[in-house]
Amino acid sequence: MSQQSYTTYNKPSSERTTSDSDDTTERNTCPECNGNTTVTGGERICSDCGLVLNDTQIDHGPEWRAFNASERSKKSRVGAPSTNLMHDKGLSTNIDWKDRDARGNSLSQKKRRQMKRLRTWNERLRTRSSKERGLKFALGEIDRIASALGLPKSTRETASVIFRQAHKKGLAQGRSYESLASASLYAAARQEQLPRSLDELAAVSRVDRRSLQRTYTHVTTELGIAVPNATAQQYLPRFSSELELSDEMHQQARELIDMYYEHGEPSGKTATGIAAAAIYAAGLIKDNRIIQDDIGDVTDTTPVTIRNRYPDLLEIHAEQTGEEVPSA
């Protein structure tokens, strides 16, 4: 269980100290409003305006994690970071075998000879680096989906690493690169504590939820990378930001979630649902209601789920603080 995400915030931010040993909480100022920003669960958010500054933390450290010893040795390097997002500088190209131009007309003798030469070379390049071909497509796909989901570059790097490993192990067999790429990104996002739900992935990927999950489990078991389940804590910063919650609300929701998890690992309850309910419950506590429908929209859950979950949160809250919260 990850201990990192359990930092509790019961003091105003001005009293919090920043120490180097605490890597989950560091401070900076927000470019928008000059307020304090905190990094929680991997996302930097401004406590004043709620702005999420995903990309500020890129390159502060190694942009990927080592999954095992060999990976660790590979990641050490000298010089500028090489990007895993590029592979062949765009050399892999397809040249059709038909001697036709784009309009379907036949080509002249000269052009034909030219094309033949091109094909030959292209084919040599291609077959020599057949692996790279799939890579190009997959990396492009990772990039596309990642930006659609607002995931930072570091996550794409991680996803690329995962994909490369999976690819090397031959896990692409019987699976589309599409799903392999999506699954890699899904794993990377979770690993970096910036989880996106399977639904969110499936919405922008061309892969349906089911095969996405199947590929994901396949990849992670084969690669032996155990990615812990996403927790509500990890979803919360993003949801708070999208709902433009005040810092007070955000902290309250976080406390509720922390308490909830301390009470015991919830079995089967979805992390997004818990986060959604925590936001709603925080609204009740702080007398600042957020309507269930709105929460449901951004959290990808339903008001019903929120309704089912939030009484638990309030109950635990009452237990811990002795404060009863008016339900309505």
Next chain:
DNA sequence: ATGGTTTTTACTGCGTC
């Protein structure tokens, strides 16, 4: 496949503005 758990869908009535 099966059964238990959770979420979703769809519909209800109630209070409030």
Next chain:
DNA sequence: GACGCGGTAAAAACCAT
């Protein structure tokens, strides 16, 4: 009347066995 919400039944989805 529209809205937010609680409640519920039934269906769907999920997961472990």
